[in-house]
Amino acid sequence: MRILVTGANGFVGRQLTALLVEQGHRVTAAVRREGxxxxxxxxxxxxxxxxGPDTDWNRVLDGIDAVIHLAARVHVMRETAPDSLARFRRVNVLGTQHLARAAAQAGAGHFVYLSSVKVHGETSPEGAPFTEAMAPAPEDAYGISKWEAEQALAKIAAETGLGVTVFRPPLVYGPGVRANFERLVEAVRRGIPLPFGAVQNRRSxxxxGNLADAVATSLSRAEAIGQTFLVSDGPAVSTAELIRSIAEALQCKPRLASIPPALLKLTGALTGKEAEIGRLLxxxxxxxxxxxxxxxxxxPYSLREGLAATVLKTPWPERLGGMHRI
Known part of the structure; x- marks a missing residue:
């Protein structure tokens, strides 16, 4: 297939384009800047x-069979811009809508959109993991923009016949991951005591590499058309279990203290890190x-294999050392 991938040089895009090329597809990479x-x-x-709504896609879409739209204005921690929702909407809603209409007009048959679990909200009900059937309830500007983009795509699909598939991933990790996950890995690597030994939450x-494989799989399956999919490595894990697994990958001992979650929440509130602590709990x-x-x-990869590649910063999929597909 001839496939256009937007955001091809991003964290997910690099892994996905490498996989698509490996599978024999011809990939056109849409990036923001040269080089x-x-x-x-x-x-x-x-x-x-x-x-955005004015991007010129005419010279990019000619002969394209499928579009995988990864590029987005991503979630920003501690967003302070007064017009943040408008900024998210310009890229994530209007930009997505414009690309999808251009793709349909150019004759592309399939449009795969990378949304987010944040469409469902910030926390899942205790003992009840999110499913696609649950009503969306985004809480921040990023999540709202992703949900509005999904709705816009559904409308375009109904009007034009464009086949649309949506993925809503939870936290994505792997070699080169940034932000909180990178900080957590470094804390374990340095042997910093972490107060999450008593935390029994469930996080997916x-x-x-698994996300890239799921997206690539959807391209060849008619059953994916018109569907929205959640995707994960498998069973959810607690923050404590995740830390232990990271330590195993690093071949070191986790330093976990069992502090009551209520006390951790209070500490977060007093230190201005309530949101960060809340995500960990x-x-x-x-x-x-x-x-x-x-x-x-x-x-194709287990949590253990994914964490090993992440902490060793092993490029995927070219070199995975002793890891194997399952």
Missing amino acids: AALPAGIGEIRAIGDI LVYV GDLAVNDALLRNRLGWRP
């Missing part, structure tokens, strides 16, 4: 500038049975 670092074997690289994660679990049952998909 982007990309895997070998990319058919074409097109710098398209900022994504997805290794970037709360549930955010997903049930991806729909993806597994409808497409017969199984994650």
